[in-house]
Amino acid sequence: MLILKVTEDYFIEKKYIAYVFFNEILGVNCSVEVDSKIKGYKLILPNGASINAPDLFFDKFNLSTLSPISLIPNSIDFLDCQLLGEDVKLPVLFGGTQVESGAETITLDYDFLGSAFFTITCMEEYLNDQRDKHGRFLGEFSIANKFKYLEQPIVDQAAEYIWQLCLSLDYALLKPSKTGSTYVTCDVDWPYDPRLNDFNSALKYIGYALIRKKSLKSAFGCLSRFILSKLGGGKDNNRKMVSWIMDVNEKAGNKVLFYFIPIKTSPFDSNDSLEKSEKISELLQEINTRGHSIGIHPGYECVSSIPVFEKSINTFQSRLLAEGIKHEPFHNRTHFLKWDIETTASFLEKNNINYDSTLGFADKVGFRCGTAHEFTMFDIKRRVVLKIKQRPLLFMEGSLLNEQYENVVERDLAFEKVKLIKDRALLYGGNFTMLWHNTYLESEYDKLLYLKVIK
Structure with a gap:
């Protein structure tokens, strides 16, 4: 010792x-x-x-x-x-x-x-x-x-x-060999595509695709999917990609942790929350039946409102109980990676959440906490050692690929950067915890990059 x-x-x-x-x-x-x-x-x-x-x-x-x-x-x-x-x-x-x-x-x-x-x-x-x-x-x-x-x-x-x-x-010292793991997660912010049900949402995206993305293909694709959905055909890609994520990870030997928003707290949250959506039941059941896990993804306003946060936790637990799905250990990641350094960790512990995986930067990939290991959290203000564990988030696809953040357009360069982070995490016995949204798998380029990252 x-x-x-x-x-x-x-x-x-x-x-x-x-x-x-x-x-x-x-x-x-x-x-x-x-x-x-x-x-x-x-x-x-x-x-x-x-x-x-x-x-x-x-x-x-x-x-x-x-x-x-x-x-x-x-x-x-x-x-x-x-x-x-x-x-x-x-x-x-x-x-x-x-x-x-x-x-x-x-x-x-x-x-x-x-x-x-x-x-x-x-x-x-x-x-x-x-x-x-x-x-x-x-x-x-x-x-x-x-x-x-x-x-x-x-x-x-x-x-x-x-x-x-x-x-x-002291050459006689020994320490256990630690082998890190790859933790694949998905924030299911939008389990179903709102553009298929609401013409205004479809029109807004078409404008975005034409003006911001300058992609006629994306605009036409959205319009055609909307028309097909109204004619009773076509598939919801948001929903489809959740199953696809399970398919490819099962082949790679990975279990996936899916985070769901319990209640809609702002326009940044989906209408298909655990509180309101009935059709989401089949999605939850598929995830559970296939041996993957479900965590809580408190909505946009939760970090700034304790009552809303508490309602979200209660709603999440009630819905999973009604579905007959266990959620132990209890995993959390806040929507938009919002975090209050003074209050959030202690609040999560108070509500019996075992693991959090929010602490990665929204705009950059890397080591926000300086470690890839799970670690016990500490309340700086109250000077208290907490029981809740942090599983640091090292990579989110939006941080690297989104035009408002790192905007790495070339996918080979993107993979090299992710590989660097992953290799460094595993080298010291830590874990590579990654987040890829089901809504960021529209192109074949994105899918190919995803497949390389999860291996």
């Missing part, structure tokens, strides 16, 4: 991040003890050797006086981590890159635990009130984007780097 000696201040936070860093990410046991005689951190190995690091982040950490100026880095250094067996330049958010190595002691300038806490808890979003029109903290606003490390799982890399340092001092 490893022993981490820390100073008394902010012991709750230090014990929490040590547990995530060592126990959850590395898979090794580490106890945390207060030692008033030390400065910073002292990691003691079973053979008595030690690794020392400064406590720079928590030295500045004061909840009553937190400010972006004091805690959001204006500049960073990059630590050359050849120990990881690849050309990794590890971002040092707090501290420096100097390493002093001896036979029994290694001393770092790098506050690896403070950097990990800042990243894992999304502390930057607590300090920076910049938001988009939907109330979201975007990747565009982040220091990960500013310093170009969003595509690195920096907490996982830091954990592996520290472990390699431990091994250099």
Whole structure:
């Protein structure tokens, strides 16, 4: 067992991040003890050797006086981590890159635990009130984007780097081998195509296809599907693609987690919610019968309205109970990836939700939390370790392909970027959690890219 000696201040936070860093990410046991005689951190190995690091982040950490100026880095250094067996330049958010190595002691300038806490808890979003029109903290606003490390799982890399340092001092150390998985998910925002039932919706899309997409093919396709639906023919592609997603993932050996909106809370939510739609029953039953899972996808206004959020959870549970479908463990992802850094996680825990998978950026793919591992969440404001687990979202198709975000038009380039994220996630034993909407599979190009990603 490893022993981490820390100073008394902010012991709750230090014990929490040590547990995530060592126990959850590395898979090794580490106890945390207060030692008033030390400065910073002292990691003691079973053979008595030690690794020392400064406590720079928590030295500045004061909840009553937190400010972006004091805690959001204006500049960073990059630590050359050849120990990881690849050309990794590890971002040092707090501290420096100097390493002093001896036979029994290694001393770092790098506050690896403070950097990990800042990243894992999304502390930057607590300090920076910049938001988009939907109330979201975007990747565009982040220091990960500013310093170009969003595509690195920096907490996982830091954990592996520290472990390699431990091994250099104590060759007898062992840790379990962790093999990551690919988690395929789908937010079924629109289970059925509203353009087939409502001429105004069809007309609006036709205008969008002609003016914005400059695609006569898309416009004509929408018009023809609308006419066919009124004549009793044609297929609803939104609904069809849910079955297609199950078909191709079953061939690939994957189970899919589908998230459904319980109640319509705004025009951004589907009319075919669990509360109102009767025809959605057959879709839920097919997913369940085929061995896939169903999670809750609270509507657009839920994060900003606790009563609406509570009604959504109750509606979801009631509908699945009526369908005879179990939803344990209880999975959540909020619509539009909306998230309130101060309240959402604690509210989800209060309502017995076991896993959340909202924390990916809407506008960019990559590692919002710096890790691909599931981890225990922390309430910064209340200083409480939560029971709910975060399963970080690393890739959403809209983030990469949508014209208002990264807009990677060339599908081969898109796949290379996704592959980079996936490979880095799995390399350190983490999971590749991906989201692809059933409504983003209209073209053969999209389908081919999807098939390559899920393998």
